[in-house]
Amino acid sequence: MKSLAGRISRLGIRTKMLLATVSMVMVVGLLMVALVEAITSSYVTRELDEWGASAATNLANNAVEPLLTGNVMEAHHLVENTVRTYDDIAYAFVEDEGGEVVAHSFSGDFPRDLSRINQPGPDEESSVRLLDTEVGLIRDIAVPVQEGRAGFVHVGVSEDFLYQQIADTRNRLILVVLLLSAGGAGMVLLFGHMAMKPLKVLAGKARRVGAGELDVVVPVRTRDEIGVLAQSFNEMAGALKDKIGEISEAREKYKSLVKNVPGVVYTIAADSGVPLYVSPKWTELTGYEVDNSPEIWYKPVHPDDREAARREFKEALAGGGEYALEFRIVHRETGEVRYVSNSGTPVTGDDNSLLCYDGIITDITERRSVEQQLLQSQKLESIGQLAGGVAHDLNNYLMAVQGYTELTMIGMDRESEEHRNLAEARKSIGRATELTRKLLLFGRRSEVDLRPTDINAVLSGLSGMLGRLIGERYRLTCDSRGNALIVNGDTGLLEQVIVNLVINARDAMPDGGEIGISASLADVDQQLLRTKAAGSSTGPGAYACITVTDSGVGIETEELSRIFEPFFTTKPVGQGTGLGLSVIYSIVEQHGGWIGVDSTCGRGTSISVYLPALERPAEAELFREAGGSRGRGRGEQILVVEDEEAVRQLLENVLQSNGYKAVAAAGAHEAHDIFSRNGNGVRLIISDVVLPDGNGVSLVNELVDGRSGIGVVLLSGYTADLVDRKQIEARGFDFLQKPFKLDELLETIDGALGGKGKS
Template identity: 35%
Template sequence: MASPPYRVSTDLPRPLRFLAGGGEATRLILERDWSGHPLGPPESWPDILKSNLSTVLNSPESMILAWGTDRLTFFFNETYFPLLGPRLSWAMGSPFDEVWADAWAQAKPIIDDAFAGRSQRFNDLPWKLDTDRGPADTWFTFSYSRVLDPRGEVAGLFILTNETTARVLADAALARSQDELREANRMLEVRVEQRTVERDRVWQLTNDLMATARLDGHLVQVNPAWERLLGWTEEELLTRPFIEIVAADDHAETADVVARLSAGEVVSGFVDHVLTKDGGARTIMWTAVPEAGSDLFYIIGRDLTEQHNVEEALRQAQKMQAVGQLTGGLAHDFNNLLTGMMGNLELLQLRLAGGRLDDLDRFVLAAQGAGRRAAALTQRLLAFSRRQTLDPRPADVNRLIAGMEDLIRRTVGPANELEVVGAGGLWTANIDAGQLENAILNLCINARDAMPDGGRITIETANKWLDERTARSRDLDPGQYLSVCVTDTGTGMDAETAQRAFEPFFTTKPIGQGTGLGLSMIYGFARQSGGQVRIYSEPRMGTTVCVYLPRHVGAPPEEAGDDKGISVVSSGSGTVLVVDDEATIRHLIDEVLDDAGYTVINAADGAAGLKVLQSGARIDLLITDVGLPGGINGRQVADAARHLRPGLKVLFITGYAENAAVGNGHLEHGMELLTKPFSIDALTGKVGDMMKRG
């Protein structure tokens, strides 16, 4: 039976725990007989060797440690295995010159230079080696660097190795392909000369624009299609620079094409807009071929104007169809909610008019419930369109998920097993924690609904470092991200359904069991936060939805204490300035805060609010709507207030605002945000909390 791949320190005796994480490489070290080896048994190795060897064994890169100064002892990690070929079974701990006897003459001078402090990096160096693919010509990029002990003496070498054979061969293939293309172009010119008669006939009859031009930007000859399509005569075209009939927006790209032709490059698929004699413009796609040894080039242009018009009409039709679907679903849902609110308020009015005061709470609660559902629908629409106002803060996503795990378990029910796999060392994210909690809960509800007979739901977090190619495939910028993935073992979905999953009001659930806004809300939240959402699913194979969020580089979030959060207060003191253009909202806030013991000053716009701030009146807190009329928005009022009264506490209230209006998600110290519609408890709690902290 094979030995286990030692991955964790608890699998090993304490003196050998420096070998943990090495997998099969660790097994090779443990199975070797070290009794006659110059290093002796691993337990007695010096600490510097142990620490450096641990680094090599745990590295995902292909890495070697050559230890000693005379006859180097050869160590390597699992990633290096494919390079050893038939040597793998005996190479661990063997002398370097025996392991790579067939390459020692090439390696020895490099090793000597490294020992002398002249470390080098070699790119695409050819080697002829016996690998696991058999004897082969290979190419490697690698570096040798020496390891110094505490006395500054050389103790060994680090060797980082990456095989580049595939890329070198691909580059060679590309070079051959380019040679073949150049040869094809040369043959094309020969054929053009051989078929002058046929060319002349095509020259006269084709609707494509054909011409010979010089690199100085002048046309030498043009075919009749130019006058038919553009209206310019041959004389007008040949006596002026061609750039004069190119739309101004395309001048820079046209100049770039001429430069590429000057370098001998064939240019195809270049599109610009050419002016017609009657003042219009045509969209033309060009192919241009330079003539070797001269300043001439040949061009053929195809008119794409009508094709582009048809494509634009199709895009407009699709856009209107999407708008129709959105507005239809929105009208349906809002009309239902408005019916619930208006009907219950009318019933309340009738009861009051008739003197029937019993059981009135029922109508009030029903109207409030419809109002809250309308507010939730609005937030989902804003999230989908990426227009909701976020309150991003540094957040520990693992801690956030752990805090809502009980809620998720109750929501998905006992028939579904929930597993949470939090990555160790997960990076911090700068997000609106409430919106992420809402997104995760929605994904778990979708997962539950996809498993009517029960199943497993897995929530998994991970750190992701996306290179340029991977980031482009996910429509993201390269960089560091966190992923939060929710996976179910449910019915899954086909490609067409997955493609439409983020559309607003699109749902596969039965009527009355889903609004179709859950995934679109998650998509909008992720994109507005600088991230992305991806769906991976197949019918009957389950579904995985991954939310990618950018990493926050900075101080980690503080642990929330027991006294954190908003507590509803029934009484308070201090003066509050309220700036809002909606009179009903100003009066509501005035009434609520007055009952709570605060002194309230009202202003209907930013200019009036600034006048109050410029007066000698005491102001302890500024409450301002973000969107205000009169050319001064709430953020500008807050900035002016902070200039007049440094350190003044500010509470923004908003139902909808571009994120930039409140600082692109970066509120200053002493500034907070409350989203409309809000409850009385939320308002008094937020105000009380801010006043208490002041």
């Protein structure tokens, strides 16, 4: 049955309609044939009985006289005449009142079984009984003669006539049914063709839409169901076109996003880690082709990170939450090591079941480099603040030691042992002063004198001295040819940078070697700045590049990130302070530049200093030392504000011994008190910038406000506040950096009292 239903389901609509129509007509026709046959059979049977009874009655009426007279011949004649007259009468016989057969139409002996087999009742006019004989079914009709007193007449009517009538009727009905079926089939075919034609058109249009032709339109020619179907198809095709357009646009946006996103976009199965989608950038990042193995994620991982990455990744997937992992990968073809970040987010279904993970792998090598450089910069900043504070205190102490040493040496015999001892002490103080200057430079608390400076001229001036400094075992090449290479720099500090770099190069080659120095103009782009000068405020453009190279032992990778840390050194104990590169780093930053380092163990190191080049070259300005002879006071009153007692007493002694009247205060409040009592007599104010109860610049501004003829000299071990420095320059105040020589102090005082530095 199922097979038949399956076969029918595969037939076309027109065939199905044809089969349904013909089947329906046939069933109805057969039902009609059966019904008509039943009706016809009943009718013909009744007619046959009536006709047979009529023939038997007629025979009975004619047989009265022969039965009463006993004329057998006449009776035979009547029976044979009846059988001959009616074709459908199979037999006829006459019985007397005693049941004896008087005459019959049988050619042989009379079948005794027919005698008295059918006798009408007393009140019946006839009796009919169906007999099954050798010649077929016979309807035996018995009619009494004179109510049975004279006998009975039997007529056997064959039912062949009955069946012939029924068969004729059935055949005519079947013919009608066949004609109706054929006509119905024809109508079905006609109307099916009319209905199927637009459906075929619709099907063709649907196939074209399926092939991608979204502009197909089905003409609507009728208002029936097919017309409604065509209209619905057009609406569906239009909606499908709009939706496909939206999907295509979304797909293009997604492709563009995946293509332009700075990383590998992927989707993985939550249970197995099998990649469901991996963007093409995977091959670009790792050098490996995309495959369907869960091991794809671990192939490019650095061997030292692989086990940890595998464990952490599996734990993250098992956890069912967001994850963010960082590890190193090795490019399959180039061998380049990169840092990557692998982060993912779980994707859940409507029932909150975990389906998969969407993730992205990004290259964070530059970010790690920036973070390390920023961390290094912050570390240097913290240590610089500490170093600057220590240097400030040391300068105060050195100021006192140097001042009292110079006071003691005044008037001594230069050939005496005491003078020589003090001279050596003063040299040691100078070396200590240079050390604090380095600390201040590192802490960015020493002011630099920036002027247009020719780097090539600086290198030319240093070349001879550098040759003597490194010794005969080293070969120095200095390439300073070409046009002027101008930067805004402090010549002394730039010389210090070059000298320190050359000394480091020398120390990296204990057995001798070659040291190269070169200067060139470099065009630096944003990419180089991001990788080499992260955290710096410098921008892209033209830079003067000073490069010092050596062929020494090189620097270990682990140590590269620490070489600019203060007090970090790879030299043996006693052969280095660890401040050389730290000071260089600070000097270069103060000049708005940055440092690049390339080093390979066993092959040497190249350190490049980048300084912003001036757009228009200019002659480097030369420093000129202030001249003039030391002045002598004539009793001018000078207010000294200094919180360090040793320095304050030194200044008082120096001023008084040189003809000045000194009034000292240990802080801002005490200075205000003194000035309020005796301010009219003060000709000069000497104040430390940093005071325990205030700021020296603010103090002198308050004291000289509205007064003329008062000079100002400010002192400090460092100048940390740029706003104060700007105020000092704006007001024209004199400034001395501690520790200073007494001659410098006296010359500055003489200039301030002579009109320079007046408010």
